[in-house]
Amino acid sequence: MQYVSTRNKNQKCSAAQAIAQGLALDGGLLTPEVLPKLSPNGLKTMTDMSYQQRAVFVMGSYLDDFTASELSAYATRAYGPDKFDTKAVAPVRQLDDKTYCLELWHGPTCAFKDMALQMLPHLLSASLSKNEEQKTVCILVATSGDTGKAALEGFKDVDRTRILVFYPKDGVSDIQQLQMQTQEGENVGVCAVVGNFDDAQTGVKRLFSDAALRDTLAGRGYFFSSANSINWGRILPQIVYYISAYCDLLKEGKVQKGDPINVCVPTGNFGNILSAYYAKQMGVPIHKLICASNQNNVLTDFIKTGVYDRNRPFYNTMSPSMDILISSNLERMLFEFTERDDVAVKEYMSALATEGRYEVSEKVKKQLDKNFAAGCCGDAETQAMIAKIWKEKNYLIDTHTAVAFHVLEEYRRETGDDTPTVVVSTASPFKFCDNVLGALGVTDLAAGTDILDQLSKVTGEPVPAPLANLKGKEIRFQQVTEKENMSDRVLEMLQ
Numbered sequence: 140m141q142y143v144s145t146r147n148k149n150q151k152c153s154a155a156q157a158i159a160q161g162l163a164l165d166g167g168l169l170t171p172e173v174l175p176k177l178s179p180n181g182l183k184t185m186t187d188m189s190y191q192q193r194a195v196f197v198m199g200s201y202l203d204d205f206t207a208s209e210l211s212a213y214a215t216r217a218y219g220p221d222k223f224d225t226k227a228v229a230p231v232r233q234l235d236d237k238t239y240c241l242e243l244w245h246g247p248t249c250a251f252k253d254m255a256l257q258m259l260p261h262l263l264s265a266s267l268s269k270n271e272e273q274k275t276v277c278i279l280v281a282t283s284g285d286t287g288k289a290a291l292e293g294f295k296d297v298d299r300t301r302i303l304v305f306y307p308k309d310g311v312s313d314i315q316q317l318q319m320q321t322q323e324g325e326n327v328g329v330c331a332v333v334g335n336f337d338d339a340q341t342g343v344k345r346l347f348s349d350a351a352l353r354d355t356l357a358g359r360g361y362f363f364s365s366a367n368s369i370n371w372g373r374i375l376p377q378i379v380y381y382i383s384a385y386c387d388l389l390k391e392g393k394v395q396k397g398d399p400i401n402v403c404v405p406t407g408n409f410g411n412i413l414s415a416y417y418a419k420q421m422g423v424p425i426h427k428l429i430c431a432s433n434q435n436n437v438l439t440d441f442i443k444t445g446v447y448d449r450n451r452p453f454y455n456t457m458s459p460s461m462d463i464l465i466s467s468n469l470e471r472m473l474f475e476f477t478e479r480d481d482v483a484v485k486e487y488m489s490a491l492a493t494e495g496r497y498e499v500s501e502k503v504k505k506q507l508d509k510n511f512a513a514g515c516c517g518d519a520e521t522q523a524m525i526a527k528i529w530k531e532k533n534y535l536i537d538t539h540t541a542v543a544f545h546v547l548e549e550y551r552r553e554t555g556d557d558t559p560t561v562v563v564s565t566a567s568p569f570k571f572c573d574n575v576l577g578a579l580g581v582t583d584l585a586a587g588t589d590i591l592d593q594l595s596k597v598t599g600e601p602v603p604a605p606l607a608n609l610k611g612k613e614i615r616f617q618q619v620t621e622k623e624n625m626s627d628r629v630l631e632m633l634q
């Protein structure tokens with residue numbers, strides 16, 4: 140199967156090229172030329188499979204330049220018991236007769252980014268071999284928290300890869316900083332940047348476009364790439380868990396073949412919910428994709444009106460992984476809803492770049508209406524929902540997942556739609572102890588890693604092992620750099 144750019148359908152490449160390259164040369168996003176369909180019995184065939192086998196089955200239909208035995212080896216390593224603390228990998232938990240929670244935080248960094256970032260390094264490393272690339276890839280990441288740690292864990296000690304992560308010195312939580320400073324692996328590097336996330340991100344962008352640096356590193360056998368969620372290798376592993384969730388519901392007899400479900404997804408860059416759309420196109424009977432946003436509600440407005448307008452204030456919220464005003468993966472959705480009109484997509488994206496705004500055609504609006512619902516909420520409602528779910532269901536959720544539950548409640552009240560719904564849970568509540576404890580009415584918060592035990596004590600829930608283990612871990616990376624000197628740090632780390 141070939142991959143095409145969302146901005147030029149005639150620009151094609153193989154899956155291995157798409158994964159190695161990340162972005163199309165014209166700035167568009169690389170997308171499968173056709174979306175494969177599951178066979179009529181496909182879902183049934185998968186119900187008795189393990190998560191790893193389901194991953195091979197689904198990913199194989201998009202990656203014909205990879206063999207089943209290659210994919211099987213990657214799935215075993217990516218989703219094995221040394222990485223995930225439950226055999227189910229992505230378990231579905233029932234909360235009431237029409238509400239389910241898909242827990243995507245059982246991996247090594249306790250956030251849903253692990254689902255893709257445990258798989259991507261294997262796909263990337265193999266893609267380099269397939270493309271006969273001689274050099275070692277160096278993944279550069281600027282992170283506001285979750286992505287950096289998940290990428291470090293995914294790429295650690297993977298052949299022919301190096302990974303360097305830059306985070307804003309005062310822009311991540313104590314736990315997030317400790318997670319990165321204690322990172323293990325021979326091919327990893329971590330450095331704090333004086334400044335905020337924008338400083339780190341702008342600095343990394345400058346590294347990518349620094350021709351002199353690129354030449355020096357090419358001489359040492361390295362080239363740069365990105366593990367950002369626009370890479371197809373991050374979207375594909377996410378399609379798997381939506382299909383897997385439906386198979387689990389079938390297996391448990393909670394739905395019968397063909398019964399519709401809704402999914403409700405806490406959304407930032409639009410990668411997760413886009414994967415749900417692809418699962419729907421493949422044949423999972425998803426009725427509505429419910430897009431949940433925090434106070435940064437640019438997507439809520441877009442889905443309701445067809446106008447995307449990023450000219451608005453930016454808020455720092457309690458669900459920081461959703462604090463985003465430009466949702467990059469929406470471009471792939473526009474490509475589908477315009478019936479793959481690459482010229483229209485290019486125009487929308489250029490209006491976004493120049494004016495920060497675009498309005499889609501009536502045809503696209505109709506598709507948005509048919510497939511999506513949307514809602515948003517603020518921090519107070521987020522915390523109220525954590526308290527409510529804890530009290531009523533004895534189930535502890537994090538701030539991002541709480542946004543989704545709030546939006547689902549509102550959606551049900553407004554529409555009366557009582558289709559069984561899978562709410563996607565994207566992080567362990569232990570990653571956001573302070574705001575979760577606050578929601579439960581605790582005001583006197585413990586310092587440092589003691590806050591993990593505090594949340595455990597208040598709720599009786601165990602601290603996930605990867606977070607509990609932080610305590611005894613050796614700190615390996617304490618370097619801090621000015622943003623002007625980031626290229627020196629890269630040259631030191633890539634000797």
Ligand SMILES: *Cc1c(COP(=O)(O)O)cnc(C)c1O
Pocket residue numbers: 250251252285368405406407408409410411412460461539565566
């Ligand atoms: C990244 C992230 C999200 C947003 O996912 P997108 O694919 O960017 O929409 C939501 N919740 C958590 C905890 C995340 O880390």
